[in-house]
Amino acid sequence: MRIAILGFGSVGRGIARALAEKDLGIVVTALADSRSGLIRPEGIDIEAALARKEETGLCGESGVAAPDIAIHADYDCLVEVTPTDAVTGEPALTHIRTAIERGKHVVTSNKGPIALAYAELQDAAARQQVALRYEATVCGAIPLVHAMQEGLAGNTMQRLYGVLNGTCNFILTRMSEEGLTYEQALLEARELGYAEADPTYDVKGIDAAIKLVILANTVFGQKAVLDDVEVTGIDQLTPDALRLAEEQESTIRLIGEIAPSEKILRVSPRIIPKTHPLVVEGTLNAVTVETDMAGEITLIGKGAGSTETASAVIGDLIAIQSRHVQGS
Amino acid sequence: MRIAILGFGSVGRGIARALAEKDLGIVVTALADSRSGLIRPEGIDIEAALARKEETGLCGESGVAAPDIAIHADYDCLVEVTPTDAVTGEPALTHIRTAIERGKHVVTSNKGPIALAYAELQDAAARQQVALRYEATVCGAIPLVHAMQEGLAGNTMQRLYGVLNGTCNFILTRMSEEGLTYEQALLEARELGYAEADPTYDVKGIDAAIKLVILANTVFGQKAVLDDVEVTGIDQLTPDALRLAEEQESTIRLIGEIAPSEKILRVSPRIIPKTHPLVVEGTLNAVTVETDMAGEITLIGKGAGSTETASAVIGDLIAIQSRHVQGS
Structure with missing residues (x-):
């Protein structure tokens, strides 16, 4: 399964690090932080991106932004973990809408879009026959929504x-x-x-x-x-x-x-x-x-915690991978 | 999804009652207790079977036995909840092997077969591309295996x-x-x-x-x-x-x-x-x-408890239904 990660703060980096360490069959084809981005259809070198972020503060190239990735990049599932205003739900809400309309699955840790627009997003996801998962929005590492x-x-x-x-x-x-x-x-x-x-x-x-x-x-x-x-x-x-x-x-x-x-x-x-x-x-x-x-x-x-949130996001990714992308 | 329920003690009856009360898209096409059985490809009238069991002690006809159902009845998933020896795993183990070899999914609350023969049963299930689920074998109502x-x-x-x-x-x-x-x-x-x-x-x-x-x-x-x-x-x-x-x-x-x-x-x-x-x-x-x-x-x-065990069995049935039988 190919994923695009929007947001490369502690949660985004936690997810990327776990994917680099564990062999889960998930490839990151696009990545963005607030000031840069990277699109690599063949798969991004995560270790290099983490090192670059640490050294320069940027994960990718300054001409590539998160909305471009949502709209244009090649991925099966969008991972929306940008710093988002919990009250307006932006910019995550727009990224999520865009991905669903393109027929892409979405996993998010952002509370705003799910609290504000769940019915709209779920209807759109059903129409496009894609999954929208949000385990990380409530109670961090506890697999509450799953349970x-x-x-x-x-x-x-x-x-x-x-x-x-x-x-x-x-x-x-x-x-x-x-x-x-x-x-x-x-x-x-x-x-x-x-x-x-x-x-x-x-x-x-x-x-x-x-x-x-x-x-x-x-x-x-x-x-x-x-x-x-x-x-x-x-x-x-x-x-x-x-x-x-x-x-x-x-x-x-x-x-x-x-x-x-x-x-x-x-x-x-x-x-x-x-x-x-x-x-x-x-x-x-x-x-x-x-x-x-x-x-x-x-x-x-x-x-709470970045590794704990990453755990919830990865649980959702594996659920989507096993049920929608490869069949199980 | 069509299921066969083997075992009509408190757990089997709890499952049947829940299926009769809730509209889950699950039809019972075969049913057995230790002394009788019933095969109805068009679907069994659960209320009638529960009433019959209460009045006569038998859920069905005395000529039909659990092994016959495992071998011959028409179902997508076997629900194995017979009174089974936890140390030998029988008769559940034989019923489960039979169903898997026929390419049927299996859900069981019986600890014996899973404790004794998990590797063998899981290998057979993988070969036949069917699911074997056993949430009810550990900690009753707690969705521990799921989690x-x-x-x-x-x-x-x-x-x-x-x-x-x-x-x-x-x-x-x-x-x-x-x-x-x-x-x-x-x-x-x-x-x-x-x-x-x-x-x-x-x-x-x-x-x-x-x-x-x-x-x-x-x-x-x-x-x-x-x-x-x-x-x-x-x-x-x-x-x-x-x-x-x-x-x-x-x-x-x-x-x-x-x-x-x-x-x-x-x-x-x-x-x-x-x-x-x-x-x-x-x-x-x-x-x-x-x-x-x-x-x-x-x-x-x-x-423990029959309703609690039924809850775990039904969670497994819905997981199979959504992923294997109808797609999701």
Whole structure:
């Protein structure tokens, strides 16, 4: 299978490195970062591109740009991992639309296009008989979409709830374990690289809400938008609240929940017993799905990181390769 | 897709009921219990067969037996859920061999054939270009094989460890929570239907060891047999041992572990911190896999039960249907 990788930041490089190290039958025929690109129908020398990127900051030639690759390059599947605005979905959305209209499969780690335009993109993909996969958009390395759409196929999904944001989980873990204030724990998260300089997107629950929209639309068949999610962040939580929870052998976690029968689509800090499987430590993510046949299934793993995201993208690529490109 | 169901105990009936209730595009063309069978190329009336089974104890006609169906009936996929000896693998093994040799796909919940003859059966399936799936043989409703072979495809599996037997987990949970002796907890498990009259198979770790052999051979590419597993059961554990663990904020669980690089293939009671994701309550199962890219992924869910087993079988059927029978 021939792929084009748009985006050569830590995720794109992680994918390229894994493909270079593992013999998966996947050839990279095009590659772009924000300022350069490379098209090689016979296959790109990944090691050389990685070295060039490290030395010069460019992966390819300055005359070649990501949109050109989406439109003109020769590939079976587009891997869309550009730095993309999660709210507008661009530039990933345009790249994905272009590839699908050309009859190409798409794998993306970008939340924006899937949260904003899933129905449109899925309709286009169905019309063009191509696959659109997005495992990496929710919960990083956890094969959550795979598990729900394939492993648990045939089940009716009744409810989903979980820890969808590792930054908040780290802050809450530290507040609970060490009695830190929110501000102290946030500072620690920043120092460790778990929180951005502007942490709004994480701590206000927006990141978790976007993931919830993706799951609501893709797994629960809803047509939700970000505004439909009732969101409360963790930035108003006090050490007192955590101490009170502690007295009941419980703790507080930021939980996203989808429960169609109760019209619940909500992100909020919740008190949960410490023995509950969703009480995970540090930056982990954890999700429980309630189903009609399988009962409750919980998945726990790393929700972020470039290698972890690369893992999810590669799982999607192999799924497409085995089912659509070579047959299986 | 047309399927033949061999075995009409609680699992077989659970599968049939789910297929009757859900519109999955799967038609049952043959059906057998231990004393009767039914072949209807146009499709069996499931509700009628369930009612007949309940009234008469027979699902079909007394002249039709499971082996006849495997050999002669018209189906795309055999569903092998007969009561089968986990040590000899019969009669399931013969049924599965027959179906594969006829070029039919196979889904089974029977551990014996997969633990005993995986390499042989997989080779035959590859030769005949059919699928052999067995999600229900390990950890009931948890889509563990799906997650490892598909969601985490591309990862190298470095280690797997987990709670693979719900009966033992229930007994250990009760010993830990209530300070019961092993005998008291076993009695309670029996009263609740979680342990057999002869609990040897569960409490000596044999059931967990068979599941470990299946995972070692299917996911880790080993050629292990039951004798290769170093097995210690839970029947010698004292309340004192649990009390000592408790003093270290830990508890004891029966853990199966596969670690190829250390040549570990072992089932044994282990002390683990109470905050560890594998410390699950009651009859739950929980498995952690360590991978090169996705890091550690943990899956938790019900490890037994007829509806839960049916869920796993149906997930496998849908996977076969979408990839092999209708294309996707």
